[in-house]
Amino acid sequence: MSSDTLYDQRLAEFKRIVEGYLLSIVCICGLLGNALTCVILSSRFMRTSITNIYIFSLSCASSCVLIGFLLTHGIRSTFKAEVFYLYIFTRIFPIHVTCLLIQIYLTATVAVDRFILICMPFRGRKWRSPRHAVIVVICVSAFCILYCVPFWFEFTLKTENNETIITVSDFGSTEMFRLLMRKYLYFIFVFLLPLTIILICKISIIKKLYCIRQRKRQLGTSSKPNRSSNAINFLLLSIVFIFLLTQLPYFVFNVLYSWFGTKLMMNLRARQYLSINNLLSVINASSTFILYAFFDKKFRQVGQYFLFCQPLPAGFDSRTGTTRALKGTVMLSKRRSTNSIRKYSPHVKQNPADLTKEQLLPTSQVPSVV
Incomplete structure (x- = not known):
């Protein structure tokens, strides 16, 4: 058995388990969870929150990411559907890349929104409104779509010896495209900029919350903490943490790919590492519903109302x-x-109910007894 044949067999078996079974299962569960999240957040009980507008948009983008992974990786690795993969790749790949970038920047937007609310509650109040949130989501989506336009022309289908293969197009193989889209611009706009924004906002939020807690301890305030606000803070910090944990390895691989190009894909370990990164990206896109259901009590109650027709508590609105x-x-x-x-x-x-009428009146108003 030749080394190339052994390489192909080991890679195919690894991808069948990781990208076939595991990735497909997570994608299906994530699509159901994101669908429930969108339904719950779009209800009249939840849609008034500015944070929920961003999370709703993030769930929609994550659903598109999951569909892209399921079509281009899950079905191909599970059923060995190479013909189907060849037919859809050039159409799905640019849409998939665009949705991935929208997901990245919406995660950064969620971090910025919470940073404004916690660290600049008075100066940033005018920027936090449902109208501004919708405008921000539209602008972020438009930027990502424009940035990803060149990726529509990166790959093409080529027929050689009666066999159709996917290859880099003439446009995608130009030095200008490789330098700009796959190296410098990628490092700035896909890796450095959103990651810096997320890290700065997360560190600032944690520092501010810690200072607030220490100040309350020093003042000895006995007021009960706002559990709802704390739950949302933990929820958004968890979303950012899961994003960093699952996307950092993917960013590292893309940076390596931008420097080494297609030569990197000839290494078995690199291909297996990419498969694991794809699974991590799917986990990140599927985590919103689980985190929301774990941290937000109101989200759980509305979810039970929609799923199990359980009545909401009195005065819930x-x-x-x-x-x-x-x-x-x-x-x-x-x-x-x-x-x-x-x-x-x-x-x-001690008991006001025991007071008489004369005792409740001022002394000057008590009538004299003849």
Whole structure:
């Protein structure tokens, strides 16, 4: 058995397990999870939140990424559908790359939005509105689409000896394309810029939350923490952490590919490393629903409402708004009433219900007894 035959067999077996079975299973589960996430976040209970607008857009982009991986890797490796792969690759590949870039920049946008909310709550308030969030998503998507236009012309189909193969086109093999799109611009716009934004925002958010917690300890405040806000903070930090954990190896491979070119793909370890990176990218695109369901109680309740027709708690619509404010007003009124009673009556006991009418009135207003 020749070394080339052994190389092909080992690679095919490895890809069948990693990119065939594992990647396909994760893709299907991720598509179901992202679909549920989009349905829940688009409901009238959740769509008013600015953060949910970004997460909804991120889930849509992640779903497109999963579909691309399933078509170009999962079906091919599982069923050895080379003819199907040849037919769709030149059409799916540029769309897939575009969706991957949109996913990367939307993750950076989520980090920036939370950075503005936590680190600049007053100066950045005017920039955080549903209208601005939609505009930001549209601008990010337009930038990624324009950036990825050259990738539509990178590969082409070529027939040799009655066999059709995928090869780099004349445009894709030019030195200008390799230097700009696969090396310098990739390193700046796909690797360095979004990664720097995400790291700076994440470190700043963690530092700010730590300072707030230390300040509360020093002041000895006994107020209960805002569990809803803390859950959203942990959720978004987890999304960013999973993104960094799963995408850093993929970025490293693409940087190596930009420098070594197609020669890198002749190495068995590099091809296996790429398959693992593809699986990690699929895990990242499938993690939003799991993280949301784990951290956000409101998301779980709305999900149970849609999936199992369970009734929502009473006053659910205004749980974080009017009801809480009204409750605070009522409690404040009760405290003022109690303070007034204590101020005007020296006979107030522990139980206000035991007071008589004369004890609740000021001394000057108590009628004299003849």
